[in-house]
Amino acid sequence: MSDFLHTALLWLEQASAWLEAFWLAIVAPVGVGLAVWVTVHVAQHKRDARAAAAWTGLVWLVPFLGALLYLLLGVNRIQRRARQLTGGGIDTLESTESVAEDTVQAPQLRVLSRLVGRLTRLPLTAGNRVTMHEAREALHLMAQAVDEAQHSVFMATYIFGNDAAGKPLVEALTRAAARGVQVRVLLDGVGALYSLPSVTRRLRKGGVRVERFLHSVAPWRMPYMNLRNHRKLMIVDHTLGFTGGMNVRAGYVREPARTHDLHARLEGPVVAHLLRTFAADWMFTCGENLTAEYQGQQAPGTVRARGISAGPDADFDKRRLTLFAAIGSAEREIRIVTPYFVPDQTLMAALQLALLKGVKVEMVVPRKNNLRLVQWASIHALKWLVHGGAHLYLSAPPFDHSKVMTVDGHWVQLGSGNWDARSLRLNFEFDLECYDGPLAEQVNTLIDGRIAGARRMDDADFQAMAGWRNVRNALAHMLEPYL
Template sequence: MTQEALESLLLAIWPHVAAVFTVLANVLASGHAVLRKRDVRAAVAWVGLVWLVPLVGVVLYLVLGINRIRRRSRALALRQEHAQFPPQSGVPACTPETLTTAVPPAAHLAPLARLVDEVIHHRPLLPGNRLVPLEAGVGAYPAMLEAIDAARTSISLCSYIFDNDEAGGRFVDALGRAVKRGVQVRVLIDALGARYHWPPVTGRLRRAGVRVARFLPTLFFPARLPFMNLRNHRKLLVVDGRVGFTGGMNIREHFLPGHGDAKDLHFRVEGPVVGQLQETFAEDWVFTTKERLKGEAWFPPLEPAGPVFARGIPDGPDEDFETVRWTLLGALACARSTVRIVTPYFIPDPALIMALNVAALRGVRVDVVLPEKLNLPVVQWASTAQLWQVMRPNCRVFLTAPPFDHTKLMVVDGAWSLVGSANWDPRSLRLNFEFNVECYDPELATRLDAVIDERLTRARLLTLEELKGRSLPIRLRDGVARLLSPYL
């Protein structure tokens, strides 16, 4: 066959080959959506997009639609290897039955403890913990740096954002000093969060001798492209396996006094539950680097340190799918008198909205505290578009004046608290890897209620009349933004 004839043949058949490839790709993507999507509306939307916009829809589905990672076998092998639970301290796990006598004000929340037991089989509720709230900047960073400087054996640090700025520099210097003292240091940064500041801090950490890894890098790994929308949003620091820090704070100078003064809340953690913080980091680290962290340097015996009954609640698009969402629904169902929520990003799904409504209709006072001005306008528009659904059955929404408040808190009946990294939005509850801690302790709940009261001193009550008074173009803008809520 001549060259000219071959070219003619290729020109004749390539449209047919492209058509077959397109149909095959559409069929495979549609089949995956039909079989894997829990929400019928999501499955219908993705199938429609795949067929209405051939190939482009398939690419979008690969990038944004696949939201599960299978890593159960690796995580279970890790748990068996270091055998952290039941805890080495010998402190018995708390059952829902013993909770009723151990924490009488939380006795009516025993069904919530039972629910979380069922949702998270491998992390029991543990007594003997202490959690100290630390405000951003003046409280959290100094306490974290002091703990790093006191480290003797190991430091594990996980952050979604770790900027190469003044705040990041302080942590790099402290971690570098720890390495020089012979401390084992491991730092895990989300691959997307590492690019919030240029140049990224990873190079600076390596020059300081710190072993650092990026979670799910996709830029140079095409095989991981389907997971580029799944980010590690956890904030964990564990020193010597005994002292932990967790909450909502990234490492960036926005939280330093005089650099924007953004507000947030972090927690210093001691007691047996620190082992659950460390276990979560170890699972993420072995998933990312294949290195297993084991031995007393990372998992020492942990003794009781306080009165709080606590449990770590990991969440993510893997075996821990939607654990925080189940916990929120359970807490709303068990609440009797008050539910107080502070979050920067508030786009609850229909089930959570209904749970908030039902709680309010049962006579529970439901208060939601949000920033008046978000750092992400589209998210604020989408949130505002559905606030009327939350407020109509007597839920109250308060808007706090600037500076931007990144705090994430939930307190129920002055006895149960939930703290950590998760927001009330689809990204946190379905796509991100998150870590929260549930706490049964009236004293801690009282302290956190005081934090919320402080927020309310600079907040105003939002009314339905104000929402209805927005102009038509503004309401349309917000309504269109709400259509993007599954990806915000």
């Protein structure tokens, strides 16, 4: 035994000496090989040349670590397993009532409607009722709808706080599950950690079936940490829907409120689009196949509407192209309310062209953002639009998390998506496009209310800005592909 140990120690000593002498000759080719592999992979799979250049530079300048970061954050491994398992059945909406695009009242928006229809492969549905609500009221309406549910409640959200906003909703979901309602709750794997302890334990204790999207406690088993499900959906009894930008957080219900937001209550055939998206995400997460057929009235209202499901999978780039088309279709005005505005160059160019065309562009962003880096980058981007004639308004606290857009007083977009790289390329988002004058008027009234309490920032304000602030904002904007 002693001879064996002696031999083993001698072998280890010799191996150590050999590695000490030749480690550079071993490590260097491995590092170069990894860098070459990443460069080839980036060139083949990255559509954005700036992102491709950034990743290529990182893996060559920071060997090994750059390759590791690319494997964790840069490789898109997502496939919509739900579509594979169902044979595409979730994408089939034969029961949905569609309407011809030529019935859209504003002629300049008919081309937009046809384009989004081809992009999403979903019909523009007629006969919907869409009502906008501030966050506090929306949370109350959602809990009330759950208490009135008879058959099913499907809910997906990014953040579900275990707090003053989340607990009443948990109690309503628990009561629904206790009376035999099919309750399914989908939380994002990262978003669920915003509230500790997580609300998942409280939900499961109440008999609610809850799953986490792209979640693993082991980082090495979690190759999707940069791809988040940011959608906010609730569908009750396959007839009533809620969607928008609102998470479930106590900041909405405290006195005074710490956050403002908008959410929509939906009735009509467009609820089928919410069902389709939730069913696909649920199948992807846990393999259970849910019925995605709308079972409500065909014409409870007059709004023409369509869901836009976007993400880094088969739905890649649908949101960015929709925004690009909507901006291009505008003839009179574009009004945008968003908490995070760091768009890519294509959307910036589209807005600049709209300004040159004589379209009035109004932007409303928070005066004080909850993400400082994003705020600095946003101000740098907005500077060029203001210089081109856009009207910029900084809304007063509390922080406004609302995400809406109107075009020419007839087209409305609302949903979970922001104007940044994360929403445009990495997140799974759900937006709703609506063609309706009265709804646009309601949303524009809400925008007017925000502008009334906001401070306008014009070209003179940017020129008076301290030099170091300009440099800080410009440096932050260089991170635009990653914000």
